[in-house]
Amino acid sequence: MSPRKSRHNKKEEITESMEDYLEAILEIEAETGCPEVRVSDIARKLKVTRPSVVGMIKHLVEHELVDHDHYGAVTKTERGRKIAQEVMKRHMVLRRFLEEVLGLDAEVAEEDACKMEHTLSDKAIERFIALEEFRSMGPDDGRLKGESFRKYLKERKS
Amino acid sequence: MSPRKSRHNKKEEITESMEDYLEAILEIEAETGCPEVRVSDIARKLKVTRPSVVGMIKHLVEHELVDHDHYGAVTKTERGRKIAQEVMKRHMVLRRFLEEVLGLDAEVAEEDACKMEHTLSDKAIERFIALEEFRSMGPDDGRLKGESFRKYLKERKS
């Protein structure tokens, strides 16, 4: 990523970190089945300290992306939920590409998807989605499918 | 990108920014044909101010990635050159994938490659390289080639 991407941070800009926190909140909700997310859970998930989470939550509240009761639960606003879902969608598409097409280990695919999900342009994401659609059309009959590529990878190793 | 990737910045860690500067220096050398690169050129290329460049050059000198005469030219050390070339190589592989497989415009492909080049794992890069090798094996005879996917993209649009 370019380090100069953050130069023009207008008030309304959503940073990568903010997206990460929103996504984490969504994931925790999904895991616990409860829409009340706690600071500690977020800290654990993102591997940061609780004060870091508190600071970011404040920031997200200012941007009206989450609500937060003092000493209480964090919940996403409508806008926050939408953004979290978009990020998550990007994440999944990329993770599947990395795993199914490039044949990366689940763990590596997961990590790399985390990095790509914030920085890629909408156009690129669109294309990854289109590629997935294309791949899902019928069996691996010899078009742009991961199977053929993964076979090549295996052969190449020996 | 995860914002928490920079938490463990040991002295020897090379940041995305550092990579960007090294890459820019390499590009300017290639463009001018001259290994003497000036602060202004780097500033222009990376769209930052000259003081920012001076600050980063200092940092790169400390890390023995470039040499710099006061009020003079910037040149890469052996280590700096190696890193710059690696980053450039990643950049090219990714750019070609985005353009040739996903069919993105040259400009968008360029931008997205810039973002991906620093963050992707070595394993992912390896696979992008392997994919390129695979794609270069003969014509688009129906394996993991961009041509078929791009045809699909065109048909889908209508």
Next chain:
DNA sequence: TGACATTGTTAGGTTATCCTACTATATTGG
């Protein structure tokens, strides 16, 4: 019910990167 553990918050630092405003040097054209 009240002491202790857990969780949330505040205060105050650190680091990396960028900026603006200003000063210092170098180069070049008259």
Next chain:
DNA sequence: CCAATATAGTAGGATAACCTAACAATGTCA
């Protein structure tokens, strides 16, 4: 050759993200 212009560098500051240490609220269970 030297003054004007362009280029390089310094000083000082902003911001976004992180951290540790210390304190405050909550909640649980003997």
